[in-house]
Amino acid sequence: MANLILFNANVITMDPACPKAQLVAVKNGKILAVTTNDDLKKCKKRKTKIVDCKGKTVLPGFIDAHCHLHTFAESFVTLNLEPHNNVQSISDIQTRIKDLSQQLPPGTWIRGRGYNEFYLVEKRHPNRWDLDQITSAHPIKLTHRTGHAHVLNSLALKIVGISKETPDPPDGLIERDIKTGEPTGLFYRIGDFLSKKIPPLDNQQLDLGMKIANNKLLSVGITSIQDASSHNGIEQWKMFHRWKDEGLLNPRVAMMLGIKNFYAYREEDFVTQLDKSQLRLSGVKIILDETTGHLSPNQDVLNEMVLKVHQSGVQACLHAVEETAVEAACSAIEYALKKFPKSDHRHRIEHCSVCPPSLAKKLASLKIIVVTQPSFIYYSGERYLRTVPSGQLKHLYPIATLLRSGVKVVSSSDCPIASANPLMGIYSASSRMTETGEMVLSEEKTTPQQALKMYGENAARTTFEERIKGSIYPGKMADIVVLSGDPTKLPINEIKDIKVEMTILDGEVVWDKMS
Numbered sequence: 001m002a003n004l005i006l007f008n009a010n011v012i013t014m015d016p017a018c019p020k021a022q023l024v025a026v027k028n029g030k031i032l033a034v035t036t037n038d039d040l041k042k043c044k045k046r047k048t049k050i051v052d053c054k055g056k057t058v059l060p061g062f063i064d065a066h067c068h069l070h071t072f073a074e075s076f077v078t079l080n081l082e083p084h085n086n087v088q089s090i091s092d093i094q095t096r097i098k099d100l101s102q103q104l105p106p107g108t109w110i111r112g113r114g115y116n117e118f119y120l121v122e123k124r125h126p127n128r129w130d131l132d133q134i135t136s137a138h139p140i141k142l143t144h145r146t147g148h149a150h151v152l153n154s155l156a157l158k159i160v161g162i163s164k165e166t167p168d169p170p171d172g173l174i175e176r177d178i179k180t181g182e183p184t185g186l187f188y189r190i191g192d193f194l195s196k197k198i199p200p201l202d203n204q205q206l207d208l209g210m211k212i213a214n215n216k217l218l219s220v221g222i223t224s225i226q227d228a229s230s231h232n233g234i235e236q237w238k239m240f241h242r243w244k245d246e247g248l249l250n251p252r253v254a255m256m257l258g259i260k261n262f263y264a265y266r267e268e269d270f271v272t273q274l275d276k277s278q279l280r281l282s283g284v285k286i287i288l289d290e291t292t293g294h295l296s297p298n299q300d301v302l303n304e305m306v307l308k309v310h311q312s313g314v315q316a317c318l319h320a321v322e323e324t325a326v327e328a329a330c331s332a333i334e335y336a337l338k339k340f341p342k343s344d345h346r347h348r349i350e351h352c353s354v355c356p357p358s359l360a361k362k363l364a365s366l367k368i369i370v371v372t373q374p375s376f377i378y379y380s381g382e383r384y385l386r387t388v389p390s391g392q393l394k395h396l397y398p399i400a401t402l403l404r405s406g407v408k409v410v411s412s413s414d415c416p417i418a419s420a421n422p423l424m425g426i427y428s429a430s431s432r433m434t435e436t437g438e439m440v441l442s443e444e445k446t447t448p449q450q451a452l453k454m455y456g457e458n459a460a461r462t463t464f465e466e467r468i469k470g471s472i473y474p475g476k477m478a479d480i481v482v483l484s485g486d487p488t489k490l491p492i493n494e495i496k497d498i499k500v501e502m503t504i505l506d507g508e509v510v511w512d513k514m515s
Contacts, residue, residue, distance in 0.1 A: 001045040002027050004478070004507060007037050009053035010486055014060055014456050014471040024058060026478040029507035034472055051514065056501055057486040059452065060471050061223030061479030062422040063459035066350055066371045066412035069227045069253070070236060071113075071147060073209035074201060075416040079112030081142065083119040090126045093142070098134045106137035109156075109198065113143035114416070118383045128153050128185025141198060143191075146417060148291075150194060152185045160197040169193060171289060171296045189291045192231055206239075210248045217251050218511040220421040221481035221500040224252040224469065226412070226462065228317065228350060230285045233261030234269050237281075241272055244279055250510050252479075254282035254463045256317055259305060277477065282463045283315035283348065288325040299328055303335045306347075310336035315462075316347045317371075323354040323392070330362050337366065348410075348462060355402065356395045364406035369462055371410045372397060374429035374451070375418045378496075381434030393441075399429055400444045410462055411454035426451040426487055427496040448487045448495065478507035482514065 002025035011021035013034060025033040025043040033043055044050060079096055081087045087096070093115060100110055117125045131140045131153035139156035143149075152160070164182050168174050172189035176182060187194075201209075217225065229236065232255055243249035257265060262284045272279055286305055289296050297305065309316040316336075318329040326349060333347050348369045355363070355370075363370060377384075377397060384396060395401075402409050411429065413420045427433075429451040432440050446454075460470030469477045482502035487495050503511035 002032050002043045002048050004049045004051070004504070004509075005040065005043055006051045006053055006058055006480070006482070007040050008055065009058040009482070010055055011058040011472060012452070012486070012488065013473065014453060015473050018473075021472070024472060024480065026480075026504070026507045029478055031472060031474050031476050031478050033474060049509075051482075051502070053482060053514075056514075057483040058472070059221075059481050059483060060456045060469065061481050061503065061505065062221045062455045063224040063226075063470065064217075064222050064412050064415070064420065064422065064455075065226045065410045065459040065462050066228045066373070067225050067415045067420065068147070068229050068417075069213065069225060069249075070206075070229060070239065072416045072420070073206055073213045074111075075113055075209070076212040077201065077205045077209040079110070080114055081112045082114035082145065083116050085114070087115060088119065089121045090124075090130050093126055094130065094134050097131070097140060101135040101138050104138060108138055110135075110138050110140045111143070111201075112140075113147075114145050115142060116145045116383075118387070125149065125186050126151050128157060128183070131185065139198075141194065147191065148189055150187050150191065152187070154185075156198075157183060157185065160194060168292070171292065173291050189289060195231065207243075207246075207248060210243055214249050214251075215511075217420060218503045218505075219500060220423070221483070221503050221511075222251055222420060222422065223479035223481070223503065223505045224254070224459075226254045226256065226282060226459075228256050228285055228319075228412075228414075230258045230287050230319070231261075232256055232258050232285065233264070237270055240279060241274065244274055250505055252277055252505075253279050255280070256283045256285040257281060259284055259286045259309075262309065277465070277468065280463070281314075283317040284309045285317050285319065285350075287319040288328055289319075290322055290325060295324060295328055299331060302328060302332045306332040307336045307339055310342070310345065310347070311340055315345070317350055318348065319350045321351050321353045323356065323359065323395070326352055326355055326359055326363075330359070330366060330368065333366055333368055343367070346462065346464065351414075352402075353397060354392045354395050355398055357398075357401055357405065360398065360402050360405040360407060363402070367408075369408045369410060369458075370402055371412055371462065372399060372402075373414045373418060374399065374411055374425040374454075375413060375421075376428075377432055377440050378424060378428040378435055379418050381438060381440045382436050384440060385434070385438060396441060398441070398444050399446055403446065403450060408458055408461060409454055410458045411451065412459075422455045423483075423487070423498050423500075424496055425455065427492070429454070430487075430495060431492045433493075448492070452487060478504060480504040
């Protein structure tokens with residue numbers, strides 16, 4: 001007998017053997033039965049919670065395979081400088097900072113994030129002198145929408161010890177005034193360095209941000225996340241563990257280790273009393289970057305990195321955006337597989353933004369999973385159409401090409417860079433439309449069914465969990481979402497307007513608009 005029954009529903013099981021149903025029965029956190037309304041009496045008992053879905057659509061809970069949870073939490077307790085928050089100029093940024101500075105004691109750090117120079121009227125990043133006009137009593141750090149660029153004011157530069165004499169870090173770049181050589185305050189790829197010099201938000205602030213982030217994730221139907229932050233180590237593990245213990249974080253978490261922390265990894269440090277399905281380690285994050293004009297790390301170093309990860313029996317998760325970076329990632333994985341063959345390695349490339357058909361075939365031949373972000377097409381497509389060279393643009397986020405080539409493609413949000421809402425990703429993959437109504441490579445559209453699979457079974461495969469989640473099937477975990485509409489039946493342009501009515505995690509209703 002069931003603890004919970006959803007009936008009178010349009011159940012899309014994502015199970016090819018039984019693709020549709022009307023009723024889902026749940027017991028002790030697992031799916032008990034997937035059947036028709038006729039079996040309602042057989043499944044219920046006196047205390048069974050029964051939900052009449054009234055024809056609404058039921059799907060497996062969404063899995064976000066690449067996000068940054070700590071940063072997502074921070075985004076709710078720092079200045080929001082996103083274009084959608086009516087930030088259209090550097091003057092708007094200055095006004096927001098000035099208003100906040102008047103409420104804070106001198107010496108307090110001011111943090112803002114999410115600005116996008118493409119949508120500022122000045123069409124440039126702010127710099128130290130823009131920020132110095134606001135306050136000389138508060139150190140300021142702004143973070144670009146991507147998280148890969150930062151702007152400091154002069155006081156902040158002094159505190160972190162960056163001056164005209166400071167050399168560029170090995171994998172980063174300090175922008176300098178052409179005439180004087182002075183740092184402009186704009187930096188690329190030095191986030192790890194700054195995190196060691198700038199005091200973090202205190203736990204009280206972070207916990208508040210996490211409460212808001214958790215509610216947001218549940219409200220859009222996300223029941224599992226994979227944290228892909230490159231600095232992840234034992235401290236981040238402890239933070240996730242505490243958030244889970246204290247009930248601040250409901251979705252299941254798979255945490256990647258950063259490559260530096262992987263080298264120092266000791267299994268006994270990462271012990272937990274939580275069920276492995278609630279919190280687990282999964283993969284090692286390696287960033288391939290060309291900020292300085294050349295690939296970093298170089299191919300030989302990268303080969304050895306991936307080989308060491310491969311030999312340890314875990315997945316390599318390689319951040320690769322440009323075509324040359326994707327090629328280098330493929331070469332490194334191929335090198336490791338030649339040294340130590342393994343058929344089901346499930347190594348991953350994160351983003352894979354520019355990928356021609358020949359490279360897609362190579363990915364498929366090496367059985368490399370691609371974890372991409374379809375909603376970037378919607379939120380950044382206008383910028384891509386204006387700024388990406390034509391030779392790259394024709395191969396930009398080529399999801400249909402990857403699927404046709406036999407690559408396992410997985411969707412994610414990369415939040416807070418883009419909205420956490422999976423339905424925006426499903427819409428973007430199916431429509432290829434930008435927020436301004438322009439088309440980005442219509443030939444790369446997927447079907448809504450394919451897009452759903454990329455947030456379900458395909459995403460579950462990345463953590464070797466496809467047997468326990470990603471579809472609605474007896475015995476699998478009862479992670480379920482109820483939607484206001486059917487993404488596979490509605491006109492494509494209406495998918496983005498579908499709302500989550502209920503989110504069920506481990507058989508418990510954790511988000512409910514239906515009551």
